[in-house]
Each structure stands twice: as structure tokens, then as C-alpha cells.
Amino acid sequence: MTYCVGVLAEAGLVFASDRRTNAGVDHVATVKKMFVFERPGERMLVLLTAGNLAITQTVVSLLDEDCAQDDGDSLMSATSLFRAARIVGDALRQVHAHEADHLSQQGVAFSASLLLGGQIKGEGPRLFQIYDAGNFIEASAEMPFLQIGEAKYGEPILDRLLGTATTLPQAAKTVLLSYMPTLVSNVSVGLPIDLMTYERDSFTTGQRWTFEPRDGYFEALDAGWSEGLARAFADLPDPPLG
């Protein structure tokens, strides 16, 4: 599996993806799931992928080829993020048409989900989640984050803390914290984690980090969070026994 998050904040966007991939526990590898399409000053798009790796890599290759031989209908020429999301959905449908029957004959479900976020000159930052069927939903102030892959472990932290994060670094910290329960409870998600913050109206790749195993900041965050939880737990009264 995988765990990817996108956050739509007032100040911009935050993206994160882990690099763990596995086809059964005997085939665990490291692979990048964050892809950037940008033309500085004009557009900056980030694509995050989860699901069947053969499917999502094919989608990315199709999108890349479309950008290279741009006929006015690629991520580099789309006039809005909505149009860009439709291009990604269409690419996924192309792959479905080409692959789904063959996968089905092998008993493999067609499974892929993607997050597409960024900003194109002329509109504000936007964030979309594209489903297996190529349809999609958009994030909003009321639904400021979208997740794909192993989403449930980290969702409560985003639900609880994202509202208190007012800056991009704080939103990024919340996103990283949402990885902690996922890493604790699910071996299919693992470091390294790729993180990017995009500042509204900058139209260029923002701050990027890759948190490798034994990263100093990530370890401090994990330890501090663990201590904070233990302290919060100890401070709470026991149930009214007896």
C-alpha cells in the first residue's frame, strides 16, 4: 500500500507521499509516488499516486508523453486544474481500457487513486482526488485535505489538528504527524516520505524534503509526539470504577 496526503490551506498546498511499495510481503521496494509538472511563473502541478504500481506508472508515463508532444491537451497546457484533473482521469480510463480485462483474468482488481494539486495562472490553488473510475472530487475549505491509500490511521489527526495549523509549516507538521500512526500500525507504509509545500501564487516548486530513515527532524517529531501522547494520557482521569 501507500499513504499520500494533500492539503489545501489558505497559504498554499502541502503534499506528502511515502515510498513503500509491496507486492506481497516478500516483495517490498522503494519507489517515488510524487511527480511534479511545472512551468515556473505559470503553473505548478503535483501528482501523488496510490494503488497498483503498474497502473499508476503507466498513467504517469502517458501524462509525460502527452506533455512532451503537447497538442494543447496536456498537464502543461491545461487552462485550469479542473481541466488537468480531467486529463488525469482520462489517462486512467485509457489504462483501464487497455489493462482491466487482462488484470481481471488474473484475478487482480483494477485499483488506482491519485491526488492532483497545484496552481495554474488565472486561478487559486486547487486540489483533486481522482478515483479508479477516472471521476474526481475537489478539496474545499470545508474538506481541506484528501488522502489516498492507507488513509484511516492518519485521518483522525488531520481531522483534529489541521484546523489549528495556520501556516504552511504547521500544516506540513500535521501531515507528517498523520504518518506516525500509519507507520506504527501498518507495515505497508514506510519511510522515506516525500514532502512538499507550495506557497500560493509562487507558481514554482516549493520547499521539498525527503525524510529518510533516521532523519533527525522526523525522529525528534516522532519522539516528541510519543512523549506528548503519553503525557496527555497520564493527565487524564481513570474511568469511574466501582
Place this chain on the structure above:
Amino acid sequence: MTYCVGVLAEAGLVFASDRRTNAGVDHVATVKKMFVFERPGERMLVLLTAGNLAITQTVVSLLDEDCAQDDGDSLMSATSLFRAARIVGDALRQVHAHEADHLSQQGVAFSASLLLGGQIKGEGPRLFQIYDAGNFIEASAEMPFLQIGEAKYGEPILDRLLGTATTLPQAAKTVLLSYMPTLVSNVSVGLPIDLMTYERDSFTTGQRWTFEPRDGYFEALDAGWSEGLARAFADLPDPPLG
């Protein structure tokens, strides 16, 4: 859905279940999912249920009837928790034989999972999880909790904090905290929550509470935990931005 937890602690057992049930969002109701089979001084068994309500209620009815007309092969006569778990698994298989084809014709999957814990004179407290197929696993010191239903939201809290809980009330507090993220992020799990602690070698129903909406302790726990998390979050350094 449902979220139920059982904990096998040094001091005894903790059981919890919510009472939310839903057949689609337009049919949400309240139903008990915790069932006690006991003969004080000799045995105390608790059954928690999740999954298709028609299936789990039928399983409980069959187990109840077996106990009433006890032919030496019921939860009230089983000589070990292992035997009792097998009786529950067999009841589930009976229901499968009677129902699965009919459900399948309506496109409904046969889905039920159960936790069975307690103590029978002659052995220590034990805890089992019974799967849809009637097979089962047992909790141990290395795997001290079992969950059924919407398990993922609460699992990280149990993973992280159960090791620090040394008394039954502390284990019960951890179990209640594992409901908080589930309640925040998933509308299919809801109050009231039934909680029971069983003290090793007491062979009788332990402390029981039902936390109704607006329960004073539960609200204080929720508020205190929320504040503790916010404090822990605020104390952590932001990521090493640019």
C-alpha cells in the same frame, strides 16, 4: 459498522463495544453488541459482535438456545475458552450454511466477526477473535488486544499506549481513547459505548458502564485528550523549512 475491542491484560480483561448500527445512512439505530454468559464463581464469558446484524443476532440466538437446553456442548458447559470459541465458530458456520446463498443472491456478502473473552475455572483469562469463516485466533502477551469492525482509526492508540497501562482502569481508559479517533472520523461508530472490565479469577461480571451521549466522564476524557493533543502538537518544532 461497529467498533469493538477486547484487551487481555495481566490483571484481567477489558471489553468495549459501541451501539451504532446502520443499514445505509438512512437507517441508523442503536443496538447492543455485548453479550454476557456467566455462572458466578465458575465462568464469565463476554461476546462482542460486528458485521451483518441479522447474522450476528442469529448466532447469539443459537448460542442462547444451546445454553438453555444444555446438552454439554454450550458456552455454559464448555470446559475451556478454546472449546467455547469453537462453539461460537460452529454457530457462525451453521448460520453460513443457512443464509449465505440467500444473501449472495441479493448481492450481500456474508460478513460477521466476533470477539469472545473471559475465564473458565481451571485456566486463566483468554480472548479470541472469530472470523467470518468460523476460524479464530487468540490474543497473547505479544498481541494483547483484538478489534473487530472499524478497527484502523483506534489501532494506533492501542499500539502506542496499551503497554503503559498497568491497571485495568488504565487499560479501560486506553480502550475508551481508541474510540475518540473512530468517533471523530467515522459516523458509522457512535455512542452509547458499553464497557466492561473483568478482574482475573473473579469469575463474575466485572465493572460495567454504558457511556451515553453527554456522559460527564466521557466528555471530560474527550476534552482532556483533545487539549493534550493540541498541547503536544504546539510543543513540536516545525519542519526544517528552507
